[in-house]
Amino acid sequence: MVLTEVLRRKIEEMPRFWKRVLLIGFDVVTLIVALWASYALRYAVWWPDISPERVFLALLAPAIAIPIFIRMGLYRAVIRYLPDTAIWTILKAMAIATMIWVILVFLMEMSGRGIVPRSIPFFYFALGAALIGGSRFTTKIILSHGTGLRRDERPVFIYGSSASSVQLAQALRGNGNRFIVGLLDEDPGHHGRDVGGYRVYNPANLPRLIEQYGVQEIILSLSTISADRRRSVISKISGLGVKIRTVPDISDLVDGRYLANQIREIEIDELLGRSFVPPDPQLIDSIVKGRVIMVTGAGGSIGSELCRMIVQWKPECLVLFEANEFALYKIERELAGLTRCPIVPFLGSITHPGRVNQAIETHKVDVLYHAAAHKHVPMLEANALEGIENNVFGTLTVAKAAFEAGVGHFVLISSDKAVRPTNVMGATKRWAELIIRQMALEAERHGTGQHFCAVRFGNVLGSNGSVVPLFKQQIAEGGPVTVTNPDMTRYFMSIQEAAELIVQASALSVGGDIFLLEMGEPVRIGDLAENMIRLAGFTVRNDENAHGGIEIRVTGNRPGEKLFEELFYDMANAMATQHPKILRADTKLADHDDVLQALQALKAAVDTKDEQAARATLFRFIGLEFPPSSTT
Template sequence: MINLLRSTIETLPRFWKRVILVAFDALALIVAIWASYALRYAVWMPVITEERVVLSLIAPVIAIPIFIRLGLYRAVIRYLPDTAIWTILRAMGIATMIWIIVVFLMEMSGRGVVPRSVPFFYFAIGTALIGGSRFAAKVVLSHGTGMRRDEQPVFIYGASTSSVQLATALRGAGNRFVVGLIDEDSDHHGRDVGGYRVYNPANLPRLIEQYGVQEIILSLSSISADRRQSVIGSISGLGVKIRTVPDISDLVDGRYLANQIREIEIDELLGRSFVPPDPKLLGGILEDRVIMVTGAGGSIGSELCRLIVQWKPKRLVLFEANEFALYKIDRELQGARCEIVPVLGSITHEARVREAIRGQGVQVVYHAAAHKHVPLVEANALEGIENNIFGTMTVAKVAFEENVSDFVLISSDKAVRPTNVMGATKRWAELIVRQMALEAQRLGRSQHFCAVRFGNVLGSNGSVVPLFKQQIAQGGPVTVTNPEMRRYFMSIQEAAELIVQSSALSNGGDIFLLEMGEPVRIGDLAENMIRLAGFTVRDAENPTGGIEIQVTGSRPGEKMFEELFYDMANALQTQHPKILRADSTAIAHHNIVDACKDLRDAVSAADEQAARNVLFGFIGMGSQAEQGET
């Protein structure tokens, strides 16, 4: 019955809703006058006189214009704030005072006497009827025993002022229906906060089933990162979507907005501690300098560009071989506070690289251009060698000859004792950069060549995270090569910040290692992403689950466990707690120049097997010496 009434009211045009509200108020005020006389004389049917009929009819004539003036008919009843009671009290107070003046004038004309208690009864009863009817309608429309068919029941995790503000914002936007609040404080359990019942999180499984909740929104900006991670972990397996909102202090207008609700990102479950970037390191290497980023349209390269333009460089050169990727990042950075110069070209094209560096007066190079997808590079070894090794040699050589002051190679954890072509080419690239640093030191130049080595970046091109997201959105299955594989992960923003700060710490010839935390089991990563999306994992223990995880088998060149980036006994601390410096003195004796000639001959002859032999053989020859470094 209530659902039918609510549905009927909601489908009425706004005009007719106001007409019904005005008619109800007029009738309620007439009833209030009758009830006032009944209470005064303690009888159900007080004597009806001409004066009393006139006063009853005059009451709504006086009050309705006042109600209109004070906005009682502008408010949407469904979203009526609790503070509206003060407007109702004010409106009834003014209407009662004017009604008393009319009564006084009638008494002066000899039209009868109104008992002094009647106006007080009229004010109290009128306020109760006008205000009570509106808040009763609000309960029926907003809370009631059910909700609109198009509404989605949700819980808000947290019972703070921010949570109530969020719940209030959700009333007027979208189709979310806030069932209640969840809070761990036992003092709040069973109580109402801002008109919403607070529940114990231990009862969440039963509450989700009882109310058909499909989503839980976290409003936990005041708790620690560890506690937040624990909360997310405790509710991620309940078969509901988990979303969050930004810290209220981050919002310009100081209020939660419904459109700022976002999905929980997988990096929030990695448990990585956050260290704010050092402004002195960033500003010292970036401000008022001409900087070039190779691979500027890639995931790491583009994030580096976004960071660089925030620090007011003199000029940023975007060097990219992919036309569309270059167009995208160039368009995104338009309006930056520095000059943006897009350059379309390959890092293997020496003349094009020299033209960009010399023509723009480049002072700093971040070399992010590379083929990074392990299976693809494994299947196209010669191209991987050409791009990752000889491309790096070309850019480093030109940078050296054009007296670029800082050169930074973006390397990979797969360069540590590599088992695949991609990792091996990255190791060669590190050795090439080290050789350039030694040459600069020999000639007494103040040029700094260094490499920054780190693991997987969440959301980067080729990362498993975007692939898992796509597969989950399609309803599964989620494919993993081996669930027992373990990988290191960090956010792309953190990686960019640490890369730039590492370059500011370089003395020349350094290999910097970014602290990556604990490795993540790929099977756990897939399960967590499925649960964060609001699904359950379908397996032998839960055959009716939502999304299945399929094991496809390891691909060529893949390791089960990515090794740590360094031997802790030989890792040197820097002034930044997330950046370590490898002891790379052992690799000074690698004859990289002669090795590159042999590798070039094999590639020129299109002899992949010979190229592989040189590629891995050279690294194997120096493997014992490298034990002192990694």
């Protein structure tokens, strides 16, 4: 083992020029030895007679072969990454060199006189090819599969032993600084076997293998197995203190692109247990294609994802309405490279009626997705008047402008925090829902045929201000990861899935609807933090691991936070739709006069900057006490 490591290090440190010189010199000696061995085999003696003619032929053999080897590229290849198919090039080069050598032997009339028996060329070809090819592949094994590693190499296991796994391993050998220790497969029939030159190990032995080989990373090549099985594999290996990454299926990759470039980190949404339902193209097409679409809050996390999805379905025009200049610039630049449909950026606040009216009327908007809102719970608790102004009266401004301009479909992006809210953010979202329902009633009374609806769902992974990016940042900084209450539960879904379901829900609207997106099972925040720490390749510091890993620090509930969230006021009233992930709440439209009167009272409190009165009105109208009597 020590000798192999020393030899490996010496070869790696040698300049490329001297490596080629060494290889050519080795081949010269090897070919001479092959010819000598051929005579030894022919005469069955260790030391055949050495005549001047035989010495000349021994020197002639490498003089013929080396130029052929150079011409056929045997000295251009990097031995560490030598492909298995190189054996055919070696055999071809050796066959040509042998034939030329035989021709010269005949021309010099050395054949048949005891100098070169007829069997010698066959022995020479076989031994030369074996020694030349064997030396190269032995060196490759020492360099690529030895027990030692270069200083910059990271030991890696690939989970899976399919053809895609082997191709990934081969791509990684020549790309980056990963060293493939072997493959992992749960099939007992594969354990101990070599697949594509890599040993297959039992995943049950991973803790020992990780310690033995110093493995720092496991790459999953399991795209063909079920989602449940994939989650099971991730759960088993996520607590072993190694980074877990994945690659897409080989059939999904564009030809010519390296698999190594497709490696990515495991996303936390892959552990949520959510079943995937492909979007219904008819629903999306009916609401988007050929229409003028406007998205408020277009630079935010939900708004920008809505825009990315909408442009793929060929709208006539997409209007981006955003108050943040840089966010608007960023999404407009991104979308311009994704589509040929016109992208119109509008810089303005939803609380400015003139700017909102201009955006809607100038381009004759057909469908409006209202995603603009202040959403950070503690921030709105500290700035209640701004939250009410933006979320309640901003929604009223946009909804009125849409109604007056004859916008066919208006969709409010709501939140599960609107159900029995205990904070300003949730209460303002509930008010926004009631405003939209009231607008739907107005549209029905006037027979305009307009559809106003709201889509309510939980947290989206990776959205601005959400807990997941915060946890990622804290883990990257080495911890601690802070949670307010580890027993707190929240619903989560990916931003992409949320955007798809929002658009499909809007196509199902008949007016006054509150759609509820099926969010699966709620996730315990403490478990979320632990899973993210483990997926990053760290361990959790706790009583059993007091001196290592990343600590989870409990900071206590913040003002207005609930221990759990709900999607329904009454689960029994949830009705199914034609989409399995979209439910419709069976609600009655609010009385028009009550909403108007409540808005007037709320507006008066905001105008006079009376936060206490504004909070009281905010919660009283939706049937809750102020201040909230509980944070649960």
